[in-house]
Amino acid sequence: MADKSVILVIDDNMLICTIVKDILKTKYENIITIQDANKSVAVAKEILPDLILLDVVLISTDGFEICRRLKSSPVTESIPVMFVTSESERKIISRCFEVGAVDYIRKPFISAELMARVAVHLESRKHKLQLQSMIREMAEVLRHDELTKLYTRRIFMQELQSYFEIQHKFVLVIADIDNFKRINDTYGHVIGDAILTLVAKALKDNCRPIDIAARWGGEEFIMLFPSLNEDSTRHILECMRKSINEICLEHKGEMISVTTTFGFTNVDFDVEMEKSIAMADKALYYGKKHGKNRCIM
Ligand code: GH3
Ligand code: MG
Ligand code: MG
Ligand code: MG
Numbered sequence: 524m525a526d527k528s529v530i531l532v533i534d535d536n537m538l539i540c541t542i543v544k545d546i547l548k549t550k551y552e553n554i555i556t557i558q559d560a561n562k563s564v565a566v567a568k569e570i571l572p573d574l575i576l577l578d579v580v581l582i583s584t585d586g587f588e589i590c591r592r593l594k595s596s597p598v599t600e601s602i603p604v605m606f607v608t609s610e611s612e613r614k615i616i617s618r619c620f621e622v623g624a625v626d627y628i629r630k631p632f633i634s635a636e637l638m639a640r641v642a643v644h645l646e647s648r649k650h651k652l653q654l655q656s657m658i659r660e661m662a663e664v665l666r667h668d669e670l671t672k673l674y675t676r677r678i679f680m681q682e683l684q685s686y687f688e689i690q691h692k693f694v695l696v697i698a699d700i701d702n703f704k705r706i707n708d709t710y711g712h713v714i715g716d717a718i719l720t721l722v723a724k725a726l727k728d729n730c731r732p733i734d735i736a737a738r739w740g741g742e743e744f745i746m747l748f749p750s751l752n753e754d755s756t757r758h759i760l761e762c763m764r765k766s767i768n769e770i771c772l773e774h775k776g777e778m779i780s781v782t783t784t785f786g787f788t789n790v791d792f793d794v795e796m797e798k799s800i801a802m803a804d805k806a807l808y809y810g811k812k813h814g815k816n817r818c819i820m
Contacts, residue, residue, distance in 0.1 A: 525552040528645045531572035532556040533563040533589065534607065535582045539630070543576060543607070546634040547641065560584050564592045567599050574644050577624070579608040579615065587622045594623035601651075603644045607632075668738040670716060671723030679737035679745055683796060686747065690792035693749045694756045697803040698726065698763070700742040701782045701815040710774050717772060718781050725766035729759055745803075753789065753820065760785045760818040768816070782816035789820075 530551055532543050540556035547554050555570060557563050560581040567575060575593065579586040586606060593599040606619040606627035619627045628640055666678045674682075686693055700706075700722055707715040719742060726736050726744055739745040748756060764783060772779045786807025790799045810819040 526550055527552055528573040529553040530574050531567055532576045534578040546637055560589055563589055567593060573648055575602055575604045576607050577604050579606055579610055587618055590622040590624060603648055671720055671738050673723050674737035676739055682735050687796050693747055693790050694751050694787055695790050695799050695803045696746040696785055696787040697807045698744045698783050698785045699807055701784055703742040714774055721770045722767055726763050729763045756787055784810040784815045785818040786810055787820050
């Protein structure tokens with residue numbers, strides 16, 4: 524099966540372009556050649572090749588300048604560049620690496636060497652991209668609480684910090700499942716975990732895309748609603764509260780129900796971060812003392 528990697532060949536000599544293309548096309552499907560060096564960076568940005576083969580001596584400019592431009596753009600900086608040059612001077616060769624190339628090959632070259640070098644760089648690029656995508660996935664996993672899939676406390680604190688920095692008004696909510704110890708003691712931790720997951724889902728399902736919901740710890744959740752007034756906040760929280768009341772989990776023929784108390788506060792940027800959390804907590808505490816299963820400001 525032909526390799527789908529995209530290779531861009533930049534050389535002002537049409538003959539070299541043709542030779543390189545003829546050699547590479549025995550294995551690679553997508554080889555694009557360009558002779559006009561001035562257009563080459565724009566072409567690279569558009570097609571985002573997996574490897575660039577670049578001539579050193581070009582009519583209007585030189586390959587070093589092209590390489591520098593490729594390496595200074597975030598769009599093309601990670602694309603490996605291999606120089607193709609008839610220069611043998613050591614200074615020229617070390618310059619190739621100084622401007623960011625991964626390799627060079629001397630003209631005239633034999634096809635086996637060109638094929639081997641191209642294969643090495645394409646393979647290493649493939650591994651690098653795989654690794655980067657794995658790291659991205661891992662980082663995304665670590666942003667979320669394993670059980671509830673809501674954001675972790677750490678991520679919430681980072682977001683909260685940035686809201687204080689941009690001085691945006693928002694509503695801060697702390698929610699705590701009522702009598703959760705009794706649920707655990709009566710039905711066991713597995714059921715407790717299932718309830719936690721369902722409550723988290725009820726919160727998430729009633730959030731707007733810009734809202735941030737996190738697991739604050741244990742059976743407590745924390746949420747940030749940007750630019751909401753008191754009425755709209757109450758409306759959202761009532762929807763959450765009712766969704767939680769509707770959760771019905773069957774265990775050995777018994778229906779288990781669950782309620783949650785919400786405390787919230789409007790945060791203006793003249794309030795300190797710790798103070799705003801304490802205010803939401805205080806409202807929650809009031810709700811717990813006055814019957815639970817309610818939303819208190
Ligand atoms: P209140 O209505 O006043 O909030 O009472 P409560 O029983 O909910 O509060 P309490 O702080 O007494 O108990 C919280 C319980 O939550 C105790 C702890 O074992 C349980 N818990 C914390 N994290 C988890 C968890 O990840 N899974 C399970 N199943 N239980 C948890
Ligand atoms: Mg040339
Ligand atoms: Mg609690
Ligand atoms: Mg509780």
